[in-house]
Amino acid sequence: GVVLVGVGFYNLHSYINAEAAVDQKFVANLLIDNSEYENLTKEKIVELTKAEEVGEVLDVEIPDDSFLDSLKPGIYSAKINLQLPYNQKIQRIVAVNVRDTVSPVIESDETIKLTQGEDFPLDKVTVTDQAPKTLDSEALKVSGFDKEKVGEQKVQLTATDLSGNQTTKEVTVQVAAKPEKQTTASTEEATPAETQAETAEAIVEPITEEKSEEGSTEAESTAATEVPNSATSATNNASDQGKTQISEATPAPTTPAPVETSVLRFAGSTVPFIPSGGASAAPGSGAGTWMGSGSVTDGAPTHFIGHNPGDFSGVMGLSVGSAITVVDSSGNSRTYTVYEVIDVNDDGYNANNPSDDVFPRMLYAGGERISLQTCINDSVNRCVLAS
Known part of the structure; x- marks a missing residue:
């Protein structure tokens, strides 16, 4: 037994x-x-x-x-x-x-020909990402191009996908000078008018040499008519000046300040964010939505990532009870309260308790929540959970 x-x-x-x-x-x-x-x-x-x-x-x-x-x-x-x-x-x-660690692909002609003053033709450049998926013009940045500079230019095209992966391609742009305007037609049109003026002067000169009583009467009548017209013109000018002064005194309407969207506010700082779904690293500046859309009304969690040192340095100063405000891309605002601060290794486990798997409650638990992540060192990250 x-x-x-x-x-x-x-x-x-x-x-x-x-x-x-x-x-x-x-x-x-x-x-x-x-x-x-x-x-x-x-x-x-x-x-x-x-x-x-x-x-x-x-x-x-x-x-x-x-x-x-x-x-x-x-x-x-x-x-x-x-x-x-x-x-x-x-x-x-x-x-x-x-x-997503695959960089986008830029397709365009190696040499692009333009005329002075023309904008860079974005429609001649195609940017595709993995799948392949065509990206819009906002994913493309053009640098080193001057539309007023005649000659050959080396222009850099930089494409960035939603995960922050970048590709740069250099193209040659040849800018030709504008064609000169033709002035011959306007000169020819002016010639008949000048001829008529000279003919009129030739006809008038003999008449002015002989004065008659009728001519004097007509001149006096014309002068009398011009006097009241001049007075009327002066009155109109004074009225116009008064209107101008009144217009200047009227205050210009004020334009309302634009609403700031896609930002995080915490620890006295405002940090913009962009989509970074599943990116291998945080954006160079600001923050990225590694998971979720950043919406404050969709009832789903969003996980934000950012650099420390950098725009996410303030995450290190957050504690339980701290407030984090999110303004999403639609301008909706929501303030979340921190309920957990934890250090997590790159495999998603509690750095101080290897048996504590943090990923499920930080990323996969549902509800309107957010979490912020930034680096402490090469293998440990500070994570802040708020709802």
Whole structure:
């Protein structure tokens, strides 16, 4: 009996230790850079999670497996069913984060010809991202171009996708001088008028030499008529001056200040943000929405990333109870209150407690929430959760 009890306790101990070994070796959070893989397979996910090292893989379930071939950036889930010793069957959920690290492609002619004064022809440049997906003109920046400078110019085209990946291409722009305006026609048109004026002078001169009583009367009548006209003109000028003074005294209507959108406000600073879905790094300036849209009315979480040192340095000073205000792209504003501050390693675990997986409650828990992340060092990040 003592032997049987001892064996029973030994089996129970081994049973518990087998599942604990899974949690120690199994990789539950996968970070996949789409520039490193052409596609993914279930076998590759099993390999990356080290599932075969902890037990026998019975099945791999992927609700939405379309990302396996496309490697479209986003966060996906997979379920791996395992069988451990003593016929113990367990299931582990894997978060697969596909990050966009593929730079966009710029297509254009190597040489572009323009006439002085013409704007750079954006319609002659095409920018495509992974998929391929055509990006709009806002993704393209033109530098080194002067439309008034005649001659050959080296112009840089820089394209940036939603994840912050950049591509630069140099093109040659040849600017030709404007053609000179033709003045011959206007000169020819003026010639008949000049001829008529000279003819009129020739006709008038003999008449002015002889004075008659009728001529004097007509001249006096003309002078009398011009006097009241001059007075009327002076009165009109005075009236116009009065109107001008009144107009100048009237205050100009004030234009309302534009509403600032797509910004974060915390710790006395205002930080703009842009879409950065699944990016491998934060934007060079401001912040990025690594997950979520930044909307304050969609009832879904948004995870913001930014640099420290940089625009996210203020995140290090936030604590439980601190206020963070978000103004989304539509101008809607919401203030969130910090309820947790935690340091997280690059694998998503609590830096002070390796068994605490922070990703589920920081990224996957639903509701109208936000989280802010910035670097402490190369492997540890400060994360702030607010609702």
